[in-house]
Amino acid sequence: MGRIGIIGVGHTKFGKRSDASLRELAFEAYSSALDDADMDSSKIDGSVVCSATHYDKQRSPAGVVAEYLGLNPQPTFNVEAACASSAVGLRTGWALVSSKLHDVMAVVGVQKMTELSSEEIQELMGRAGDVMWESPFGTTMPAYYAMYATAHMAKYGTTEEQMALVTVKNRKYGSKNPNAMFQKPITTEEVLKSRPVSAPLKLFDCCANADGAACLIIANAEKAKKLTDRPVWVAGLGLASSPMSLAGRTGPLTSFDVTKNAAKAAYQMAGVGPNDVDVAEVHDSFSITEILNYEDLGFAKPGSGTRLLEKGETELGGKIPVNIDGGLISKGHPVGATGASQLFALTRQLRGEAGSTQVDGAKLGLAQNIGGIGMYSAVTILRA
Amino acid sequence: MGRIGIIGVGHTKFGKRSDASLRELAFEAYSSALDDADMDSSKIDGSVVCSATHYDKQRSPAGVVAEYLGLNPQPTFNVEAACASSAVGLRTGWALVSSKLHDVMAVVGVQKMTELSSEEIQELMGRAGDVMWESPFGTTMPAYYAMYATAHMAKYGTTEEQMALVTVKNRKYGSKNPNAMFQKPITTEEVLKSRPVSAPLKLFDCCANADGAACLIIANAEKAKKLTDRPVWVAGLGLASSPMSLAGRTGPLTSFDVTKNAAKAAYQMAGVGPNDVDVAEVHDSFSITEILNYEDLGFAKPGSGTRLLEKGETELGGKIPVNIDGGLISKGHPVGATGASQLFALTRQLRGEAGSTQVDGAKLGLAQNIGGIGMYSAVTILRA
16 A cells, blocks of 8 residues: 655634635635645645535535636545544545545545524434434434443443543643634533533533534655655554444443444554554544543543543643644534544644644654444544 | 456346335345345445435435445445446445455445425435526526537537437337336337426436435455456546536537546546447436437547437447446436446446347446536446
């Protein structure tokens, strides 16, 4: 397998972006990625557009995005894996470049959500679960993850206070990220007092729906070395699936097998283990999700993810800094853009360009991105 | 680039399938592909699910399809390119196998459309055009293609009678295809007398919305040779894009540059030209589309596609038999399944298993699949 490099990254401000349509958000991320790579559009020989469906009126958005970005007549299409769409987009782009169908591609993650009412979004989120046997009975995303939280609490004694620490940490770092939707630190007490969404998850345990886009420009080794002097290499790619329905899953709801499987594949491909990771981005759609991910990625033993938080091990300066760009909880979660946003943050870390949140000497970064209620999980390992 | 083989193909009956849900249609195609390959599910190490969005209530269908097909925990995700979804799915699977991330994959194209009213479908079809500048003004798919028909008539003198010949031919062969939605031959007069849909296109110039699925099992050369003694090889893959909006296109609406570009790439990769093709499947969403495709693929000179029809050159026994499985016009067009359905037909031809519609000695097959109003076009060349 050839080495594929990330040679440019771009990111919009996430949040309520009434100023920009879907195509404009995509353009903003794409043009900033081109600027970052110091190149023009002419070298891009294909694009992958990653967007969860239904949030925007536009169907098949690759059509309008490729047009607006000036990427015709090069190949383009849509890749979707719910919240993991653009992590899977990178995997797909990696394969297209590795297979030599393409040399330099743009992977664009984009989502426009805030024009919908929260009722509409809730209903749509449920439909990323099984529409035949589950969503008609009220399984929206917070309800699904609340079941995981409850199971973890019951088995390991995890508390709401401990879960709140995820939000407190991520909001602290979100305050340093100008692209984040929420840039104000928050206290444990504020999290605990926030209104219930789906018990035990409260408002500030949850990430927010947002508009936004992020873009990765990737190239084969030869082109990457020619086009930039600071490529970041894709070292490991893991993707796994799990039954979409909870009913179809075996075992307790205290971990995600899908993430363990994806992590195993990514670690194996990169030839590394969890202890080698210098900086990580994990899917914190809810506070509990980040804790489960610590455990499923091997950063902590089962049931002990909360101890990493209590000891500050996932803070800047800790053993394995996690989501020090603010995570989904601070940045917001424009579904299709989230995976690429994580990889944007890692790329800047591995280049040593993360400013006040730079992890000293970071050489290996890991991003983990869950789709829906864990029917997909993607783990990507990048190397400086 | 490694050689990738198609080692099994499956196809459901297309049409109004009130007896089967989306996941059941996918299973039907997948299990018949496994039977065809004489293998079980255990060797499949990943899947690509291809489905146009919004027609079914289920979002992110790869989740429910992989579960129902027993394909967890292997990687899966969704690929979408409107009507070209599963042709692009094959390209994506090809890249994933070529890059060695996978060895044996299932590419599943599936669509469930007939539970929607025709008004709902019309509105959704428009939304595969530009929702900002075009679809609000009435550009549904028949209206888009009617503009192409009108331009072709104006420039080349193409007549409604000539367009009707496409339907007459395809219905003739559809009558021999047990999977086709329409299995009754039709006369030119019946086509001409059918009710107007979007002038000059009448009801029988149009393909029909349908439910259905088709599946391709692909493998790298080593596995393909081990698993079957009759692999069909993917020789050429071309994909191109065009502005989604008609307003963004240059040149007259008498041909699709997007198809010319895709064909050029596919011919080049396969090292062949249009005269080498023994049997073809082209996108006949409307009768005019097939005529344009003859010209854009190089089977006929610009403006002379209708002469192939009049001379019977695209009939069985002609110079280049086209859509002798009945085409979209007879089979119906379950959007996500159509590309895989074309490749199913070619695979059977190249194996010499097409029965009464077998093209003698067919060694090279070409499939061409348009997405939407030509924002994508995929050309795939298979070799026995």
